[in-house]
Every structure is written in C-alpha cells, then in structure tokens.
Amino acid sequence: MLKDATLAHEAPPEAAAGAAQPRPDPDMREAILAKLRFAVGRDVSAARDHDWYVATALAVRDRVVERWLDSIARTGPEKKHVYYFSLEFLIGRLFFDTVSNLNIVGEVRQALAGLGVDLDRIRAVEPDAALGNGGLGRLAACFMESLATLDIPAFGYGIRYDYGLFRQAIVDGWQHEIPEDWLSFGNPWEFERPDIKYLVRFGGSVEMVGRPDGTIQHIWHSAETVVAVAFDTPMVGWRGRRVNTLRLWSARAADPLVLEAFNRGDHVGAVADRMRVEAISRVLYPSDATPAGQELRLRQEFFFTSASLQDLLRRHRERHPDFSNLPDHGAIQLNDTHPAIAVAELMRLLVDEHNVRWDEAWRITTATLNYTNHTLMPEALETWPVELMERVLPRHIQIIYLINFLHLESLAKNGEISADLVRQVSLIDESHGRRVRMGPLAFIGSRRVNGVSALHTELMRKTVFSDLHALYPDRITNKTNGITFRRWLLEANPDLTRLLVEAVGPQVLDDAEALSGLERVVGDPAFRDRFVAVRRRNKERLAQEIAARTGVKVDPAALFDVQIKRIHEYKRQHLNLLETAALYAAIKAEPNRDWTPRVKIFAGKAASSYVVAKLIIKLAYDLAQVINNDPDVRGRLAVAFLPNYNVSLAEIIIPAADLSEQISTAGLEASGTGNMKLALNGAITIGTLDGANVEIREQVGPENITIFGLTAPEALARKAEPDHASRAIAASPRLASVLDAIGSGAFSPDDPGRFAGLVGGLRDHDPFLVTDDFDAYWEAQRGLDELWHRPEEWWRKSLLNVARVGWFSSDRTIREYAEEIWRVPVG
Numbered sequence: 053m054l055k056d057a058t059l060a061h062e063a064p065p066e067a068a069a070g071a072a073q074p075r076p077d078p079d080m081r082e083a084i085l086a087k088l089r090f091a092v093g094r095d096v097s098a099a100r101d102h103d104w105y106v107a108t109a110l111a112v113r114d115r116v117v118e119r120w121l122d123s124i125a126r127t128g129p130e131k132k133h134v135y136y137f138s139l140e141f142l143i144g145r146l147f148f149d150t151v152s153n154l155n156i157v158g159e160v161r162q163a164l165a166g167l168g169v170d171l172d173r174i175r176a177v178e179p180d181a182a183l184g185n186g187g188l189g190r191l192a193a194c195f196m197e198s199l200a201t202l203d204i205p206a207f208g209y210g211i212r213y214d215y216g217l218f219r220q221a222i223v224d225g226w227q228h229e230i231p232e233d234w235l236s237f238g239n240p241w242e243f244e245r246p247d248i249k250y251l252v253r254f255g256g257s258v259e260m261v262g263r264p265d266g267t268i269q270h271i272w273h274s275a276e277t278v279v280a281v282a283f284d285t286p287m288v289g290w291r292g293r294r295v296n297t298l299r300l301w302s303a304r305a306a307d308p309l310v311l312e313a314f315n316r317g318d319h320v321g322a323v324a325d326r327m328r329v330e331a332i333s334r335v336l337y338p339s340d341a342t343p344a345g346q347e348l349r350l351r352q353e354f355f356f357t358s359a360s361l362q363d364l365l366r367r368h369r370e371r372h373p374d375f376s377n378l379p380d381h382g383a384i385q386l387n388d389t390h391p392a393i394a395v396a397e398l399m400r401l402l403v404d405e406h407n408v409r410w411d412e413a414w415r416i417t418t419a420t421l422n423y424t425n426h427t428l429m430p431e432a433l434e435t436w437p438v439e440l441m442e443r444v445l446p447r448h449i450q451i452i453y454l455i456n457f458l459h460l461e462s463l464a465k466n467g468e469i470s471a472d473l474v475r476q477v478s479l480i481d482e483s484h485g486r487r488v489r490m491g492p493l494a495f496i497g498s499r500r501v502n503g504v505s506a507l508h509t510e511l512m513r514k515t516v517f518s519d520l521h522a523l524y525p526d527r528i529t530n531k532t533n534g535i536t537f538r539r540w541l542l543e544a545n546p547d548l549t550r551l552l553v554e555a556v557g558p559q560v561l562d563d564a565e566a567l568s569g570l571e572r573v574v575g576d577p578a579f580r581d582r583f584v585a586v587r588r589r590n591k592e593r594l595a596q597e598i599a600a601r602t603g604v605k606v607d608p609a610a611l612f613d614v615q616i617k618r619i620h621e622y623k624r625q626h627l628n629l630l631e632t633a634a635l636y637a638a639i640k641a642e643p644n645r646d647w648t649p650r651v652k653i654f655a656g657k658a659a660s661s662y663v664v665a666k667l668i669i670k671l672a673y674d675l676a677q678v679i680n681n682d683p684d685v686r687g688r689l690a691v692a693f694l695p696n697y698n699v700s701l702a703e704i705i706i707p708a709a710d711l712s713e714q715i716s717t718a719g720l721e722a723s724g725t726g727n728m729k730l731a732l733n734g735a736i737t738i739g740t741l742d743g744a745n746v747e748i749r750e751q752v753g754p755e756n757i758t759i760f761g762l763t764a765p766e767a768l769a770r771k772a773e774p775d776h777a778s779r780a781i782a783a784s785p786r787l788a789s790v791l792d793a794i795g796s797g798a799f800s801p802d803d804p805g806r807f808a809g810l811v812g813g814l815r816d817h818d819p820f821l822v823t824d825d826f827d828a829y830w831e832a833q834r835g836l837d838e839l840w841h842r843p844e845e846w847w848r849k850s851l852l853n854v855a856r857v858g859w860f861s862s863d864r865t866i867r868e869y870a871e872e873i874w875r876v877p878v879g
C-alpha cells in the first residue's frame with residue numbers, strides 16, 4: 053500500500069536515490085571545513101555561497117578521486133577502451149550529479165545544514181559547463197555517464213573552451229549573445245595535467261624523400277606548432293561504480309615560438325602569434341545551423357583530434373610492441389564529422405611517424421574508427437575547400453587524395469563504374485569549387501557507421517549514403533539515442549522518483565525497464581492523485597521561475613505546453629506560434645466556450661547568425677506581449693519565452709511539462725532527445741512521425757501519443773509540389789487569417805512590416821511545410837484540449853508514458869554500442 057502523499061513529500065529527496073537514511077557524517081563536515089579554510093582560504097564567518105560551493109565540491113571531489121584512481125588501477129592495460137571523440141560535451145552542472153551518483157546527498161545535505169548552509173542554495177551557484185550547442189553535445193554527456201555506469205573503460209576527448217555556448221539575453225524580444233565566461237571563478241572539477249601535452253602542427257609544406265627500398269617518405273615541414281595541454285574531469289557513474297576521464301585539450305603557444313620572435317625583437321608579433329594559437333580553444337562555435345566553414349573551426353577540429361589520437365597511440369605503445377593490435381584495445385567513436393579528419397590523421401601518424409605500411413595502417417584505421425551521423429540536412433553536411441585544406445593541413449590533403457584514389461580504384465576493380473557513381477562516392481565534391489566531403493571520408497574510414505533513430509538510419513541508407521551503402525551494405529547500423537535517467541529523472545524530479553520507488557520498488561533506480569511495473573498502478577486513483585500532486589508542485593516551481601525570469605504570471609493549474617530546443621525552422625517553433633495566434637483569435641471570437649487553459653512555454657537559443665530564428669523568437673515575444681495583456685483571454689491562454697535555455701533550465705521545465713512539442717518536418721529531426729526526457733517525466737507528446745517519435749509511439753502505444761501531419765515520404769513528395777503552400781492556405785481560412793494578422797502587423801504595431809518577410813516566406817515556398825501541416829496540428833491540439841477535460845484519461849496516458857519509456861535509457865543505447873560497434877564487455 054502506498055503511503056500518504058504528504059509523508060512522501062516530506063521525506064528528503066535523497067531517499068529518491070535509494071540511500072539508506074543518511075547517517076551524520078562527521079568526516080564530510082570536517083572535510084568541507086578543511087577545504088573552506090585551506091583550499092578556498094576563507095573563515096566560516098566570512099564564507100559566502102560560492103565559497104561553500106567550492107569547499108563542498110572539493111570535499112566531494114576527494115571521494116571521487118579515490119574511485120577514479122581505483123577504476124584506472126583495476127582496468128588492466130589489456131582491457132579494451134572506448135574513446136568518444138566529440139567537439140561538444142554539453143554537461144551542465146556537475147556538483148549535484150556527482151553527489152547523487154555517489155549516493156551521498158543525505159550526508160552532504162546534513163553536513164552543510166549543521167554548518168547553517170542550504171545544499172539547494174549552493175548547488176545553484178555552479179555555472180553550467182555549456183560546452184555544446186544542443187542535442188549532439190548533450191548526447192555525448194549522457195553517454196559519458198552511461199559508460200561509467202556500465203563499467204566500460206572510456207575516455208571522452210574534446211576541447212576545453214574558455215567560453216561555452218553564449219548566454220542568451222532577450223532585450224525587447226530580440227536575442228543578444230553574451231560571452232559565457234564559465235571559468236572565471238575557477239572550476240573545481242578539473243585537473244590540469246601540464247605533463248600530458250602534445251604538439252599539433254599546422255601549415256607548411258611536404259617534402260618527399262626516396263628511401264633505399266624504393267618507397268617514399270613524406271616529411272611535413274609545418275609552419276606552426278601548437279601545444280595541446282590536457283585537463284581531466286572525472287565522470288562518475290551511477291552508485292560510483294566506475295569513474296572515467298573526460299580529457300579536454302587547451303591550446304597553448306609553444307615557447308620556442310615566443311622566444312624566437314622575441315629574439316627577432318618582434319614583441320608585438322610574438323604576442324599576436326600567441327593569441328592566434330590560443331584562439332583555438334577560446335570559444336565554442338555557436339552554430340548548429342550551418343557548418344562554420346572558417347579556418348578556425350578546421351583548426352579546432354584537427355587540434356583536438358590530433359592530440360587525442362597521439363594520446364591514445366602513446367598509451368598503446370607503452371604496452372605493446374606495435375600497433376597491429378590497436379583495434380583489439382581501443383574503439384574510437386567519431387561524434388558526427390567534426391573529428392572526421394581522424395581518418396587522415398591516424399593514417400599519417402601510423403605511416404609517417406611510426407613507419408607502418410599503408411595497407412596495414414588502413415586495416416588498423418578502419419578497424420578502430422566508427423562514425424555517428426546526426427543530421428541529413430544537405431546544408432549541414434561538412435565539407436572543406438580543398439584550397440583551405442592544402443594550406444592548413446598539406447599532408448592530410450595528400451592522404452585524403454590517396455584514400456580517394458584507392459577507394460575509387462577498388463570500385464573499378466569490382467566492375468564497371470559510371471562517371472555518375474564516381475561523382476556520388478568520391479571524397480572530393482567538384483560541384484561548387486573543389487571541397488572535401490567529410491561524411492563520406494568518415495564512412496570510408498570507419499568499421500561501423502550509425503544513425504541515431506530507426507527512421508534516421510533508414511533515411512541514411514536511402515538518401516545521403518545510398519551509394520556508399522550499396523558498396524558496403526553491412527556498415528550502416530542503427531543506434532537509437534537515449535538519455536541518462538540519473539540526471540533526467542532522479543536528479544531533476546526527486547519527488548516523482550520517490551513516488552516511483554514506492555510504487556515499483558528500488559530496482560527502478562538501477563534498471564529503467566523496471567518502470568514498466570507502473571502499469572499495475574495506472575488505474576489506482578490514490579496513486580494517480582499523488583502523481584498529479586507531485587506534478588503540481590513541479591508546475592508551481594516552474595511558474596515561480598517564469599515569473600522571476602519574464603514577469604509573466606501563469607496558473608499552475610493550466611495545461612503547460614512546452615517546446616524547448618534550439619530555434620530552427622525545421623523544428624517549427626513558428627508552427628506552434630501560428631497555432632497560438634489562431635487559438636488567441638478563436639478564444640476572442642467565442643469567449644464563453646469552455647476553453648482549456650493553456651500556457652505556451654518556449655525556450656531555446658538561435659545561432660547568432662540565423663536571422664529567421666531570431667525573428668521567430670521575436671514573434672514569440674510579440675505574441676506574448678499582446679496575449680498576456682489581453683483581459684479577454686486571461687486565465688485561458690498565456691505565452692512565455694524563457695531566456696537562456698540551458699541544461700539547468702531544462703531540469704526545471706521538464707518535470708513540469710504536460711505537453712511535449714516534437715513537431716519537426718517529418719524526415720528532418722534525426723532523433724530528438726528532449727522528446728524522451730519529457731515523456732519520462734509524464735508529458736504527453738504531440739508530434740510528427742519523425743526521429744525517435746516513431747519509436748516513442750511504438751513503446752508507449754499509439755493511443756498514448758498524439759501524432760499528426762505528413763509522414764517523411766509524404767513530406768518529401770509535398771515539398772516537390774511548387775504551389776503546395778498556396779493550396780494549403782487557400783484550403784484553410786483559419787491559417788489564411790492568422791497569416792494575414794501576423795503579416796500585417798497585428799502583433800507588431802510598432803513595426804507592422806516586421807513579420808512580412810517571415811509570412812511571405814511561408815506563402816511562397818514554405819520549405820518546412822508549416823502551412824501543409826497547420827490544419828492537422830490545429831485539430832490535434834483541440835483533441836488534447838478535450839482530453840484535458842477528462843483528467844482520468846489524461847493522467848492515465850501520462851503515467852503510461854512514464855511506465856513505457858524505460859527503453860530510452862542511454863544505458864540501453866550504450867549497451868548496444870558496446871556489443872555491436874565497440875565489442876567491449878559490459879559490466
């Protein structure tokens with residue numbers, strides 16, 4: 053029998069983590085006090101929140117280090133390691149994650165309370181480690197946690213950016229970007245390793261020298277040398293079973309360069325060179341819209357890839373006579389094409405630096421590397437101008453040419469190949485200037501290539517990689533994304549977690565599939581009431597946050613309708629906004645109907661150069677201004693755009709969401725992972741048959757998700773019809789009128805033409821099929837309005853979502869990678 057709701061609520065959140073009732077831990081108290089005094093240099097009487105945060109983090113870190121060293125010690129050198137290469141790790145805060153995974157929340161809370169300090173206050177002081185843009189970077193962070201949880205020896209490799217993803221300020225509805233100086237107060241989680249450093253070279257020329265045996269040696273005379281210095285952050289798995297290393301590289305000028313310049317008397321030049329070198333790890337590129345294309349980005353990609361490869365080759369050589377068994381001891385995962393230069397760099401290191409024969413080096417490379425694709429949008433696929441590569445990486449372009457030659461030659465050997473096929477599968481794109489295509493390079497250099505949802509992987513096989521797939525039919529495999537339940541359930545939603553533990557038992561903390569035990573209680577009214585009460589508290593907390601951040605007051609009893617993700621035309625926040633404006637008009641036209649009270653909640657950043665995305669934010673803001681200030685709709689409709697979406701804000705919004713908006717144009721969202729986080733916390737999804745939504749529908753059952761709109765093949769066909777938008781608009785008076793209103797300035801009286809271009813674009817081409825899906829979306833939303841009036845049914849569906857999404861744990865995803873791609877044992 054379940055206990056009374058209030059009792060459950062009053063239990064400390066750490067009970068959710070399955071800890072025995074916390075025992076007072078004098079060691080923790082003393083450790084915190086010692087850190088405060090001797091590491092922070094403050095007396096108790098003078099200590100502020102930040103000092104307490106650092107002191108506690110350092111005390112906790114000591115316990116992490118014990119397990120970290122232990123993990124390394126018990127992982128014999130012969131054990132196979134996974135190396136996750138990623139330009140992005142979107143980690144968020146580490147303090148509570150670490151404390152929670154070590155199962156010491158209770159001890160830490162008590163120790164702090166005894167010192168008059170509130171754990172929840174000091175944990176909020178920590179800045180987010182925002183070393184990523186969105187889904188791809190957050191996936192890397194979830195994977196690092198699951199790798200440690202599954203006791204798989206692994207390194208994450210990336211860049212230690214001085215500045216993470218910009219902070220978003222909204223000024224009068226317009227996005228402003230503010231540098232994210234996350235390291236300005238220091239970072240208690242990282243260990244600088246001045247002794248672990250590698251030289252990464254750029255530019256110059258290549259000399260060819262004949263060897264006595266007739267082969268040719270290539271000597272790269274580089275123009276510039278950069279030092280990559282390691283910074284290690286421990287990644288703690290669930291229950292602290294294993295601690296892995298996230299190794300991020302920072303760029304430093306090589307001293308000789310400075311000295312030489314000084315000797316020439318060129319102080320200014322020396323400083324400028326130093327700046328240019330250190331710029332490599334200065335800032336994360338904030339675009340997930342179009343590949344950056346600039347030289348600095350290519351330098352970042354090569355910088356961290358080369359340092360990481362040198363690091364793992366060095367470790368291999370300390371234990372093995374040669375590299376022939378490298379694939380038995382390491383598996384490298386390339387997170388998208390950002391580290392795809394690894395194909396050429398690993399070949400160069402093996403052939404040029406370690407004198408491995410080309411064929412043997414190719415065998416080793418293609419048995420070690422694997423590549424994950426995260427988007428099929430043509431404009432997003434990375435290519436680099438040949439001219440730029442020749443200048444920045446002169447030896448690598450030669451290697452790429454040779455790989456390409458051998459690749460095309462092997463096709464020719466296997467039969468006729470047409471000029472067309474060569475054009476399709478060549479690594480060099482000749483269609484608009486000569487460019488190196490990084491996707492095909494990664495494909496050819498990898499043992500396995502994977503997509504991130506079933507639909508996405510199928511589309512990879514049929515579209516972008518169809519020709520390569522025909523040549524290598526076993527290479528592409530699917531690995532549907534997942535999320536770590538520790539952060540997105542246990543830590544973000546402790547009250548729900550506590551309830552779930554009571555309902556299905558503590559094994560749910562270790563095994564996401566145990567959530568299915570909830571099926572037994574979905575019909576129990578007492579349980580449902582408690583579930584609704586937990587959600588209500590989460591919604592009250594979000595309402596407070598909305599008021600604090602935007603001044604908008606919202607009713608926690610209303611349906612919280614949430615769209616949180618990067619702002620993108622393909623994600624179609626503007627479809628949601630058109631529906632919002634249409635709903636506003638409908639409420640005004642029929643004020644006495646029994647409208648379902650809704651709060652439309654948006655959050656997300658736009659790439660700084662993405663003009664339309666910024667205009668979409670402005671539209672959300674302008675709609676909010678009008679709607680929130682109109683007494684006719686008060687209590688029925690409100691709109692809030694929450695500024696500066698990041699991992700920490702997601703942790704507040706997700707547990708409070710009733711409705712999850714996953715409305716991308718079908719075929720364009722590779723997977724989505726926010727969709728999983730929201731369903732796990734009890735939101736019902738309204739979505740298209742896109743990305744992982746397809747598999748969410750399979751898991752939760754079609755009756756527990758609201759699917760609308762064109763399917764991927766339908767969308768493709770519709771887009772080809774030149775007049776699709778005008779026909780859709782002509783067929784929908786509601787759509788026509790909402791477009792007229794927005795386009796003519798009804799929501800922007802200060803600048804009536806502000807949205808004319810946005811609306812004009814929809815009328816003219818509408819490449820993302822907003823107009824085509826509008827009516828179906830409207831109808832789906834009205835169906836949900838009605839469902840909200842039948843709370844028993846709504847909460848049953850909501851609970852069934854929680855019960856049936858265990859499969860989307862990143863533990864399951866990582867287990868699949870481990871078994872099928874990396875071939876490493878799972879603990």
Ligand code: 26V
Binds near residue numbers: 342620
């Ligand atoms: C997307 C787009 C779309 C519009 C045109 C240009 C462009 C460029 C890049 C991207 C996304 C870059 C990679 C990425 O973040 N992909 C995301 O990866 C997530 C993890 O696999 C996945 O859940 C998201 O669906 C996918 O967008």
